[in-house]
Amino acid sequence: NAGVMQNPRHLVRRRGQEARLRCSPMKGHSHVYWYRQLPEEGLKFMVYLQKENIIDESGMPKERFSAEFPKEGPSILRIQQVVRGDSAAYFCASSPTENLLYNEQFFGPGTRLTVL
Amino acid sequence: DQQVKQNSPSLSVQEGRISILNCDYTNSMFDYFLWYKKYPAEGPTFLISISSIKDKNEDGRFTVFLNKSAKHLSLHIVPSQPGDSAVYFCAASATNRDDKIIFGKGTRLHILP
Numbered sequence: 421n422a423g424v425m426q427n428p429r430h431l432v433r434r435r436g437q438e439a440r441l442r443c444s445p446m447k448g449h450s451h452v453y454w455y456r457q458l459p460e461e462g463l464k465f466m467v468y469l470q471k472e473n474i475i476d477e478s479g480m481p482k483e484r485f486s487a488e489f490p491k492e493g494p495s496i497l498r499i500q501q502v503v504r505g506d507s508a509a510y511f512c513a514s515s516p517t518e519n520l521l522y523n524e525q526f527f528g529p530g531t532r533l534t535v536l
Numbered sequence: 537d538q539q540v541k542q543n544s545p546s547l548s549v550q551e552g553r554i555s556i557l558n559c560d561y562t563n564s565m566f567d568y569f570l571w572y573k574k575y576p577a578e579g580p581t582f583l584i585s586i587s588s589i590k591d592k593n594e595d596g597r598f599t600v601f602l603n604k605s606a607k608h609l610s611l612h613i614v615p616s617q618p619g620d621s622a623v624y625f626c627a628a629s630a631t632n633r634d635d636k637i638i639f640g641k642g643t644r645l646h647i648l649p
Binding site: 424426453455460461462463464465468476478479511513524525526527528529530 | 642
């Protein structure tokens with residue numbers, strides 16, 4: 421049973437370009453979470469999605485950032501017109517159910533975004 | 537506004553001794569707490585959790601203690617082994633409200649030979 425997969429593992433973009441980060445949850449998991457880790461910081465929640473639905477995007481910056489989890493295919497975190505401050509590690513996690521008393525979130529290896 | 541605080545950025549412990557990692561939280565709505573371990577260039581991996589109805593949970597060398605009145609939890613690792621060298625994140629969730637997990641900034645544990 422493959423774990424959470426993220427690609428690319430490393431992504432380099434110039435200021436103003438777009439970054440697309442992909443996350444394939446574990447088989448059987450229908451809940452996806454995106455987190456961002458800035459240098460020397462903990463993981464900050466960005467968005468929680470289920471198939472075709474955004475459940476909670478309270479951690480997403482208001483502009484330039486969007487996320488989707490289509491019926492088919494991976495979840496995508498999209499950052500438009502990237503700036504240097506977007507450089508971070510972006511982690512995706514998945515869980516089979518929203519009841520955290522019985523399930524934990526399983527993390528992917530992360531995508532390290534570097535904006536030049 | 538940090539709801540989960542890990543005040544020690546790093547900790548060094550001799551191999552074989554006990555490692556104690558501390559975590560404080562401010563939100564009284566948190567009722568589920570987790571510890572994650574992270575190696576460089578990898579995602580966090582779940583280590584151990586505790587519900588607020590308990591004050592202790594043990595799994596092998598790892599024990600988590602919860603003091604609700606002090607809003608404090610700690611992770612004990614005994615005996616510490618070289619493979620325990622990693623960053624440890626404390627995390628908390630208010631499961632009756634939403635499914636967000638709020639993470640601390642992490643503590644880097646070095647196990648010394």
